[in-house]
Amino acid sequence: MEDSDIVKLYWKRSERAIGETKTKYGTFCRGVAFRILRDSQDAQECEQDTYLRAWNAMPPQRPSVLQAFLGKIARNAALDRWRESKAEKRGQGQVPVLIDELADCLPDGSGVFAGTSEVELVALLNAFLEQAPREQRHFFVRRYWYGDTVAEIASAYGATESKVKMTLARMREELKSVLTRGGVAL
Amino acid sequence: MTSEERDERSLRLLAALGDIDDRFVMEAACPEATGSVGERADAIKGDNETELVQEADMQKGVAVAKVQVNMPADVTSDAMSEAEGCDDVPAEKVSRSAPDEKAPVDAAAEKAPGKVLRFTPERVRALAGVGIAACLLVAGAIVFARPEMLGLNNLGPSEPAMTKDQTTDTAALEEAASEAAMPENAAADSEDAGVMAASESAVMALSDDGDQGAPLARAVQDADEGAVAQDAVAASGAMATLANPWQECASMAQAESLAGFSFAISDSALPEGYGPKAAYIQVIAGAMIEVDYTGEHGGSVCLRKAVGTDDVSGDYNSYDLTQTSRVAGQDVTLRGAENAWYVATWARDGYSFAVVSTSALTTSQVEAFVAGMR
Numbered sequence A: 001m002e003d004s005d006i007v008k009l010y011w012k013r014s015e016r017a018i019g020e021t022k023t024k025y026g027t028f029c030r031g032v033a034f035r036i037l038r039d040s041q042d043a044q045e046c047e048q049d050t051y052l053r054a055w056n057a058m059p060p061q062r063p064s065v066l067q068a069f070l071g072k073i074a075r076n077a078a079l080d081r082w083r084e085s086k087a088e089k090r091g092q093g094q095v096p097v098l099i100d101e102l103a104d105c106l107p108d109g110s111g112v113f114a115g116t117s118e119v120e121l122v123a124l125l126n127a128f129l130e131q132a133p134r135e136q137r138h139f140f141v142r143r144y145w146y147g148d149t150v151a152e153i154a155s156a157y158g159a160t161e162s163k164v165k166m167t168l169a170r171m172r173e174e175l176k177s178v179l180t181r182g183g184v185a186l
Numbered sequence B: 001m002t003s004e005e006r007d008e009r010s011l012r013l014l015a016a017l018g019d020i021d022d023r024f025v026m027e028a029a030c031p032e033a034t035g036s037v038g039e040r041a042d043a044i045k046g047d048n049e050t051e052l053v054q055e056a057d058m059q060k061g062v063a064v065a066k067v068q069v070n071m072p073a074d075v076t077s078d079a080m081s082e083a084e085g086c087d088d089v090p091a092e093k094v095s096r097s098a099p100d101e102k103a104p105v106d107a108a109a110e111k112a113p114g115k116v117l118r119f120t121p122e123r124v125r126a127l128a129g130v131g132i133a134a135c136l137l138v139a140g141a142i143v144f145a146r147p148e149m150l151g152l153n154n155l156g157p158s159e160p161a162m163t164k165d166q167t168t169d170t171a172a173l174e175e176a177a178s179e180a181a182m183p184e185n186a187a188a189d190s191e192d193a194g195v196m197a198a199s200e201s202a203v204m205a206l207s208d209d210g211d212q213g214a215p216l217a218r219a220v221q222d223a224d225e226g227a228v229a230q231d232a233v234a235a236s237g238a239m240a241t242l243a244n245p246w247q248e249c250a251s252m253a254q255a256e257s258l259a260g261f262s263f264a265i266s267d268s269a270l271p272e273g274y275g276p277k278a279a280y281i282q283v284i285a286g287a288m289i290e291v292d293y294t295g296e297h298g299g300s301v302c303l304r305k306a307v308g309t310d311d312v313s314g315d316y317n318s319y320d321l322t323q324t325s326r327v328a329g330q331d332v333t334l335r336g337a338e339n340a341w342y343v344a345t346w347a348r349d350g351y352s353f354a355v356v357s358t359s360a361l362t363t364s365q366v367e368a369f370v371a372g373m374r
Helices: A003-011 A016-037 A040-057 A066-087 A095-105 A118-131 A134-144 A150-157 A161-181 B003-017 B022-029 B037-047 B073-083 B107-111 B121-145 B170-180 B190-209 B214-224 B229-235 B252-259 B363-372
Strands: B051-057 B062-068 B246-249 B280-284 B288-294 B300-307 B321-327 B330-337 B340-348 B351-361
Touching (some): A003 A066, A095 A161, A150 A161, B246 B252, B330 B363, B340 B363, B351 B363
Antiparallel strands (some): B330 B340
């Protein structure tokens, strides 16, 4: 079924929408959550959560790229679940590693991001990714959006792990300077 | 900066990365994405220099098969997985039957153009085996579809068709679908796979338990009618699927009765051109009421009231401006642009309220909503 037809089902409040979403993107959503959490059961729960959130979001929303829309919901659900598990001192998944790496990107100074709106931050990130070479951008998105490990990225792109690590380190450095130049360090 | 502060800021950056442009997300999911899934598959196949060319000249009895695989099998597998819906799970990679070596025939002989392909006794036996297997599959399907042929209709009805362990994991269903499909049908669409999974699961239940009851029969019937796998399994009573929490209501009174709380919307709350009759009312029992209004010019506004204080707008869009303002005596979170708001949320007396509009609302219109929704 075409994505636009699935979205129409959501707008008609047809329960088939969830079944069709599960059929077409269930594995994708579970995969997104799994990469973040590295726990099959939690990923499955995030997948179910994604359907509920999608159901609540459409209408009013009418996403143009349903897969990305669902992926973002699944990713947010996974991060929410990680926050809960962190509070409960349970499994940590991939998030602590990603957080640790992204700390390299934080501009110097205290209160960073405090006065920066979410929209401004996302705009800077989009501009940063826009100017990045294609392969490097893929590495970065696979790592920090999908939560792939370095080894998984290397395997998927036929690169060595050291190359992926080096590329990501350089991109983090570059992102730090982009955020600093963009006035994020307020 | 303490490590906690640092982690908090990193987490915010990680969360913000989730809102990057869709095309970056899709591009990385399907590195060779150019359009439809089919196009992506073609592009990836081409770039991986994997090609399978079969030419047959029946008149001359010449068959030439050429298989070139210049990429490692796992890379090809991943790329194909992504092309077929970008739904790969790295740690749970699906093994595929992608050819990873030349066919075990005399490659030199087959590469010679015009060479007649001889069928050795081993090949004949293999072909016969495939034929027999196909016949058995067809016969099994016929018996399965018409159990009365073997008098299976009289078997006892009471036992569940499948144990929970057999059915809980949806991944197992997908694997069943993969196994049910022949290699050349590996790219069969997922809907068919779902039906096959349901049928195969039902066959498993029949063979394992020697028992089929009414639930299983219904499941099989659903599968035959094209229902997706989870519907069929759910019909057998073995697996719970996600229930739709919403119930459509004919009136606000009915919605309030189901929700367990009242939801009053004064006519003056609605912008000009909306209402007074709601286009749609639905409720999540004991939790939330939603009322949708359609405007004269095609826009719509969605009003929600729910137990608790969480944001219940259901809107995950990014807006230029998000701010909390004092509106009609309430702290209201507004999302949109200055004096052009699309989402407003607030909490009052233990209930959360949300207004989501497809057209921009002025601050005074939001104020009317805040004052008029109780």
